[in-house]
Amino acid sequence: MVRGGLVPYAWDPSVDDDQDGADEDDTLHGPESADKPSPLLNSRSVLNVGVLVLLIIALLGLFIALPVVTFVTDRTNFVFLEQTGSNTNNSPQTDLHVRPLIDADTPDTAKTRVGYDGEDYVLVFSDEFNLDGRSFDAGDDPFWEAVNLWYWNTGDLEWYDSSQVYTANGSLHVRIDNVPLNGMQYRSGMLQSWNKFCFTSGYIEVSLSLPGPDQETRGYVSL
Numbered sequence: 001m002v003r004g005g006l007v008p009y010a011w012d013p014s015v016d017d018d019q020d021g022a023d024e025d026d027t028l029h030g031p032e033s034a035d036k037p038s039p040l041l042n043s044r045s046v047l048n049v050g051v052l053v054l055l056i057i058a059l060l061g062l063f064i065a066l067p068v069v070t071f072v073t074d075r076t077n078f079v080f081l082e083q084t085g086s087n088t089n090n091s092p093q094t095d096l097h098v099r100p101l102i103d104a105d106t107p108d109t110a111k112t113r114v115g116y117d118g119e120d121y122v123l124v125f126s127d128e129f130n131l132d133g134r135s136f137d138a139g140d141d142p143f144w145e146a147v148n149l150w151y152w153n154t155g156d157l158e159w160y161d162s163s164q165v166y167t168a169n170g171s172l173h174v175r176i177d178n179v180p181l182n183g184m185q186y187r188s189g190m191l192q193s194w195n196k197f198c199f200t201s202g203y204i205e206v207s208l209s210l211p212g213p214d215q216e217t218r219g220y221v222s223l
């Protein structure tokens with residue numbers, strides 16, 4: 001007599017043992033089908049790899065090809081550098097005072113020379129100061145700056161003022177006046193290329209005349 005609970009079940013291999021092929025759900029738990037790798041070239045694999053390749057190509061294009069193409073095709077900086085010798089074109093002051101490293105008025109004969117060591121030297125910078133009315137205030141010239149300071153290091157008697165340095169009659173003028181300024185008895189000028197045109201060695205040639213009855217050129221200061 002059965003009183004509920006488990007229903008007695010008799011295993012009958014002739015009925016329950018599957019003799020006639022796989023059941024419909026066998027693929028869900030059959031280890032032989034679960035472990036079988038998917039074919040490499042199914043549509044999902046191709047899509048995954050394709051998107052990955054597209055992503056790599058896009059990144060390479062963005063960070064390598066685009067900068068290279070932009071650099072090569074944009075000649076602005078090259079042209080500016082060739083015209084002015086300056087590698088910056090974002091300064092309105094240098095834009096207004098464009099001049100090349102070698103002054104166009106410099107004669108060809110001055111562009112090369114043989115040094116005392118017998119070596120050939122090529123001119124890399126020149127300024128003829130032929131344009132009158134140039135200003136050398138800070139930022140006005142790409143290569144020169146007339147400073148406003150007292151040069152304490154040499155105990156100068158003069159104050160250097162940028163207004164004392166100017167161009168006129170095709171020459172650079174550095175003027176000293178017996179006019180007190182900022183506690184100094186005299187007012188004079190100093191023209192520098194400090195941090196504007198730098199070099200390590202070579203020849204510096206200057207044509208100048210000094211004040212006074214003796215017009216012989218005796219020397220100039222180069223630091």
Ligand SMILES: [Ca+2]
Pocket residue numbers: 128129130170171172
């Ligand atoms: Ca000149």
